[in-house]
Amino acid sequence: MRRTSLVISDLGSGGAQRVLINLARLWLQQNLSVTVITFAGPESDFMVLPVKAARLNVGGYGPSNSLWESLVGNVGRVRRLRKAIRDSRPDVVVSFLAATNILTIFATFGLNCRVVICERNDPKRQSLGRLWDFLRWLFYRFADVTTANSRDAIESLKRYVPAARLEYVPNPVIAPEGVVAKNLPFPVILSVCRLSHQKAVDCVLRGFARVIESFPDWRLLVAGTGEDAADLKQLSARLGIESRVVWLGEVEDPWAYYAAAEVFVLASRYEGTPNALLEAMVSGVAPVVSDAILGADGLVLHNRSGLVFPVDEDRSLADALAQLMADEEKRKTIGRAARESVRRYLEDDAMLAWNRVIGHVPS
Numbered sequence: 391m392r393r394t395s396l397v398i399s400d401l402g403s404g405g406a407q408r409v410l411i412n413l414a415r416l417w418l419q420q421n422l423s424v425t426v427i428t429f430a431g432p433e434s435d436f437m438v439l440p441v442k443a444a445r446l447n448v449g450g451y452g453p454s455n456s457l458w459e460s461l462v463g464n465v466g467r468v469r470r471l472r473k474a475i476r477d478s479r480p481d482v483v484v485s486f487l488a489a490t491n492i493l494t495i496f497a498t499f500g501l502n503c504r505v506v507i508c509e510r511n512d513p514k515r516q517s518l519g520r521l522w523d524f525l526r527w528l529f530y531r532f533a534d535v536t537t538a539n540s541r542d543a544i545e546s547l548k549r550y551v552p553a554a555r556l557e558y559v560p561n562p563v564i565a566p567e568g569v570v571a572k573n574l575p576f577p578v579i580l581s582v583c584r585l586s587h588q589k590a591v592d593c594v595l596r597g598f599a600r601v602i603e604s605f606p607d608w609r610l611l612v613a614g615t616g617e618d619a620a621d622l623k624q625l626s627a628r629l630g631i632e633s634r635v636v637w638l639g640e641v642e643d644p645w646a647y648y649a650a651a652e653v654f655v656l657a658s659r660y661e662g663t664p665n666a667l668l669e670a671m672v673s674g675v676a677p678v679v680s681d682a683i684l685g686a687d688g689l690v691l692h693n694r695s696g697l698v699f700p701v702d703e704d705r706s707l708a709d710a711l712a713q714l715m716a717d718e719e720k721r722k723t724i725g726r727a728a729r730e731s732v733r734r735y736l737e738d739d740a741m742l743a744w745n746r747v748i749g750h751v752p753s
Contacts, residue, residue, distance in 0.1 A: 393480045398426070400435070403640050414426060427446045448473075464493065499532075513547060537559045578653075579655055591622050593704050595635070597708040613640070657680045
């Protein structure tokens with residue numbers, strides 16, 4: 391039985407965490423042994439691990455108050471992570487997110503295992519800060535394989551990694567069967583994302599405010615939590631749309647909301663390939679996205695599989711929303727094209743790429 395250890399900071403509600411859970415579930419189905427190693431303990435979990443997956447917590451999760459505290463803390467994290475990896479005796483280690491990737495490379499020096507690290511954003515657009523950016527440049531080359539989920543990110547990573555060690559791999563999407571749509575008394579625009587500067591929910595609110603008087607029956611549903619939650623709720627009040635916006639918080643099962651939505655919107659200022667967008671498209675929801683997402687392997691083609699607007703231009707976003715809100719047939723046509731566009735992310739095709747990366751040939 392091939393042994394695989396998956397390393398991530400925590401099992402919160404992020405996209406990388408969802409990818410890890412999907413991979414763990416699918417590799418267990420292929421009879422791999424899966425151990426998930428986290429810095430945070432189960433008290434912070436949002437995602438639920440498959441029953442057959444082992445779990446090791448190494449501690450040390452959370453911010454540091456000074457450079458010295460960060461240095462000492464990370465030395466301890468690397469030491470404990472190395473022990474956890476040795477205890478799990480993996481054939482391959484798969485790490486997610488940049489800082490964890492760097493710690494994993496440190497922790498696996500001299501160990502007899504394949505090391506695969508996973509970038510989830512374009513490093514050209516997302517800085518980790520000078521020190522971590524330097525460490526990424528210095529140490530990524532020591533991984534056996536560096537993966538990314540967009541072609542643009544692969545191009546950017548050529549600054550850090552020899553091209554022969556780069557692999558584009560899509561996020562695996564597991565679409566459940568028999569989804570029952572939420573019974574909502576109004577047509578819905580849905581946004582599923584972290585409430586952070588990156589995701590530009592402020593732009594979504596401004597765009598929605600520009601069109602809502604022409605479409606008074608519609609509502610904007612926002613699923614997610616994050617550091618900007620309070621500011622965004624205050625912004626909706628200042629825009630006079632607080633009664634038209636529903637804040638769902640963290641949603642364990644978003645599929646029922648995808649099934650109920652007429653339009654999906656994601657206004658990100660920078661992105662990799664967002665899982666929420668993939669899930670909405672698999673569900674046949676017409677997407678409206680910023681052009682920061684155009685690097686996601688041609689996923690959304692303007693006026694074909696979605697509508698695209700320039701980053702931070704809420705007037706253009708409002709125009710795109712209005713087009714779809716006013717035209718049911720256009721919504722359906724684009725929704726069908728979106729579902730077709732995302733087929734390559736469904737589990738069978740996506741897992742071919744992931745199995746190749748970890749060197750696994752299913753029996």
